[in-house]
Amino acid sequence: xxxxxxxxxxxxxxxxxxxxxxxxxxxxxxxxxxxxxxxxxxxxxxxxxxxxxxxxxxxxxxxxxxxxxxxxxxxxxxxxxxxxxxxxxxxxxxxxxxxxxxxxxxxxxxxxxxxxxxxxxxxxxxxxxxxxxxxxxxxxxxxxxxxxxxxxxxxxxxxxxxxxxxxxxxxxxxxxxxxxxxxxxxxxxxxxxxxxxxxxxxxxxxxxxxxxxxxxxxxxxxxxxxxxxxxxxxxxxxxxxxxxxxxxxxxxxxxxxxxxx
Amino acid sequence: xxxxxxxxxxxxxxxxxxxxxxxxxxxxxxxxxxxxxxxxxxxxxxxxxxxxxxxxxxxxxxxxxxxxxxxxxxxxxxxxxxxxxxxxxxxxxxxxxxxxxxxxxxxxxxxxxxxxxxxxxxxxxxxxxxxxxxxxxxxxxxxxxxxxxxxxxxxxxxxxxxxxxxxxxxxxxxxxxxxxxxxxxxxxxxxxxxxxxxxxxxxxxxxxxxxxxxxxxxxxxxxxxxxxxxxxxxxxxxxxxxxxxxxxxxxxxxxxxxxxxxxxxxxxxxxxxxxxxxxxxxxxxxxxxxxxxxxxxxxxxxxxxxxxxxxxxxxxxxxxxxxxxxxxxxxxx
Numbered sequence: 403x404x405x406x407x408x409x410x411x412x413x414x415x416x417x418x419x420x421x422x423x424x425x426x427x428x429x430x431x432x433x434x435x436x437x438x439x440x441x442x443x444x445x446x447x448x449x450x451x452x453x454x455x456x457x458x459x460x461x462x463x464x465x466x467x468x469x470x471x472x473x474x475x476x477x478x479x480x481x482x483x484x485x486x487x488x489x490x491x492x493x494x495x496x497x498x499x500x501x502x503x504x505x506x507x508x509x510x511x512x513x514x515x516x517x518x519x520x521x522x523x524x525x526x527x528x529x530x531x532x533x534x535x536x537x538x539x540x541x542x543x544x545x546x547x548x549x550x551x552x553x554x555x556x557x558x559x560x561x562x563x564x565x566x567x568x569x570x571x572x573x574x575x576x577x578x579x580x581x582x583x584x585x586x587x588x589x590x591x592x593x594x595x596x597x598x599x600x601x602x603x604x605x606x607x608x609x610x611x612x613x614x615x616x617x618x619x620x621x622x623x624x625x626x627x628x629x630x631x632x633x634x635x636x637x638x639x640x641x642x643x644x645x646x647x648x649x650x651x652x653x654x655x656x657x658x659x660x661x662x663x
Numbered sequence: 664x665x666x667x668x669x670x671x672x673x674x675x676x677x678x679x680x681x682x683x684x685x686x687x688x689x690x691x692x693x694x695x696x697x698x699x700x701x702x703x704x705x706x707x708x709x710x711x712x713x714x715x716x717x718x719x720x721x722x723x724x725x726x727x728x729x730x731x732x733x734x735x736x737x738x739x740x741x742x743x744x745x746x747x748x749x750x751x752x753x754x755x756x757x758x759x760x761x762x763x764x765x766x767x768x769x770x771x772x773x774x775x776x777x778x779x780x781x782x783x784x785x786x787x788x789x790x791x792x793x794x795x796x797x798x799x800x801x802x803x804x805x806x807x808x809x810x811x812x813x814x815x816x817x818x819x820x821x822x823x824x825x826x827x828x829x830x831x832x833x834x835x836x837x838x839x840x841x842x843x844x845x846x847x848x849x850x851x852x853x854x855x856x857x858x859x860x861x862x863x864x865x866x867x868x869x870x871x872x873x874x875x876x877x878x879x880x881x882x883x884x885x886x887x888x889x890x891x892x893x894x895x896x897x898x899x900x901x902x903x904x905x906x907x908x909x910x911x912x913x914x915x916x917x918x919x920x921x922x923x924x925x926x927x928x929x930x931x932x933x934x935x936x937x938x939x940x941x942x943x944x945x946x947x948x949x950x951x952x953x954x955x956x957x958x959x960x961x962x963x964x965x966x967x968x969x970x971x972x973x974x975x976x977x978x979x980x981x982x983x984x985x986x987x988x989x990x991x992x993x994x995x996x
Contacts, residue, residue: 637688
């Protein structure tokens, strides 16, 4: 048992307790630190802080981190962990990698309040709204009692937060869609949606990274690739980024330098 | 050094042990489905375990060796032949210049791994040579092999060179030669027809109905034809939660048994997505993933629940045995 810096007792294994965390196994090679049970900015910041702390202070045997909305999966090499922390036996005397990793993570959790808050990057993404790139723009406008231009104005004036990447290379789960333009999914999904398509589904907005079938309401398309295998890091966006969309014309879209995904 | 692909077989891809460090960007880990067999094949030709080899599925390819090569084939029984000679699995083999590797009938398992001394030297992309089929990166041009492909081979280790010399002393450099040494039988998995896969409880294990949990742990489940390197879809009893709940997406891994609405479980395999939002019923232990990877479409698997401690002990034991073998091989020249 560790203590947080402000003296609150740290209580693992008690779900729903504000400020507490649970550490559970994901198979025999990863531990998941669960920092909450709902999607919120506050929990997102704690996820970022723990990630940042672990990146700067990795324990021996730590292999890889996968952050998500409310938790972080920490992959590890059990053999390396036991070799590096040979005397680390918890009360009860169990001696296998998971309790050692869980104890290390508990200790680290007590430090995350000291982590300087991450400096969010703002990434501006050009979008060609409407036309052949956004066949559902009219529907979204009608559904919300707006004009198409108002949908564009609202969509491109909001700030979105990248909560996490997943589903496909570089795919951002974005929060922050104004409820005034939220629209349910299409009743019949399209067979193929081109990569780069910007859509709305319920109260989420997103960008399709690869050509796939899908039921999102398409309002536009961006001329950038979300997945850039030759870049470091290999994605346009990272968890924690702030995203702003801005409208471009059809001509600007066609003449955009980067190859379309 | 190079390999010429004459015919590609059903699905032959370049794989190493996977692409790590990029899952936070939504980029899958991938890698060999039966990583144990690939590691063994690499060790048996003097390679580092991380070198890339070929994963060959159900129907093997036909390959010509442009130069004399030291090779090993491990994993499932795809009945390899070098010219007209049947080749044993789990051995070190010297293939003379121009030799033709081809495969016959499928017996045990469904994936075989070919390692060549020096490794398949395709470019490293995002820290790995593994083929990521959906994104079209890694491996040979980001895709499965085709007829006419030429694969580059790296420089063998000193150990590989010495073993080549030892093997060519037996029959001369113009003839096939098979090592008399091979790993202890205890190190060679037996890919049973109906493997019993050991699992540990998944995060939502206790959210499933008791009878569903009991059925999962007592009945056989059949691997459906829609299964691939991403996931094995299972048929069998429908497994249900006590009450429906929607979950927030979080990390999943190789061997995660998740149950979408509808109740038919899916086991996530090497090319699984990085995150998922379905309830996690169980997790196949790492030490048993080779048995799962070798289970064929249409065959059945069973599950047995063990503790996390037992699972980690099994994994450590497997790792220590491989380490011991590696040490022995490193001194055997």
